[in-house]
Amino acid sequence: MRQARLLQYCGQDGERRVILAQGDKAHFVAQAATTRDLAATAAKQGQTLLALAQANLSDEEADIETLYAEGRLLTAIDHPDSARILLTGTGLTHLGSAEGRDKMHRQLSEAEQLTDSMRMFQEGLEGGKPAAGQFGQQPEWFYKGDGQSLVGPREPLTSPHFAQDGSEEPELAGIYMIGDDGQPCRLGIVLANEFSDHVTERHNYLWLAHSKLRPASLGAELLLGEPPSDIRGTSRILRDGQCIWEKPFLTGEDNMSHTIANLEAHHFKYAAFRRPGDIHVHFFGTATLSFSDEVRTQPGDLFEIGAEPFTLPLRNELQQEAASWQELRIL
Structure with a gap:
């Protein structure tokens, strides 16, 4: 069932x-x-x-x-004060995810020299699944925004006017609430599109932080209890009603170099992330990107992500915002 x-x-x-x-x-x-x-x-x-x-x-x-x-289902979690939702994530967590990142980050260097990304991935393979109750190797971590950046399962994903790319990242996200006693509680997991700017990231891996400050789509279904260890889905891009790219993706701990518990431990070890009443949405990473297959998205493209055991997919159209920056005021 x-x-x-x-x-x-x-x-x-x-x-x-x-x-x-x-x-x-x-x-x-x-x-x-x-x-x-x-x-x-x-x-x-x-x-x-x-x-x-x-x-x-x-x-x-x-x-x-x-x-x-009918558009009557919202994101699986929200908060009346969007600033009380923190969006974060981890990368290089999935088996095979380092290859695409390594291609993006590799500069002119000797072939045998490992990039920082490949070294971090290897460290995750060696120490990302510790025994229960122990800290394993800490993962790559990034900040994505607050609740203003959450997009519903059928709403547009809007790329900022200065973006160089807007591409999908099909993955799972953990949903957490910090209790009155400061104890993090996992409510469940959701299907997510951790939308990013991969051209900006490829320019220099130190620009990863910039590339992640984008909206993200969350599914309508909050999966309760322990998630399956092997989750398989499909990510596709439709343009003018025609599929231009489609690929299966694997997630769940069987397909990861870290345990979910290890990712959670390294996030919530910081006291600032244990403020009572806050909601955390933490993205667990992916190994499947259309960008790695040289696909370049454009406004009007439709991202579609689906996976068992979820019933409902994510369907988000890519849009591009007009310039919104205004001149800074000096008071």
């Missing part, structure tokens, strides 16, 4: 509700307007999200595919 998932619904009148999908059935959860509210209650009561949702399940069924098509 497909794992349980939580979804967030918004009606035409702005009414917010939570949906619990189990197997092929989905029902609205009574007395729960948002997933964040439900998680806060679960933390205070010492329950799991799944147990609390099941205890408050209504008889009202929800057709999540129809609601998705």
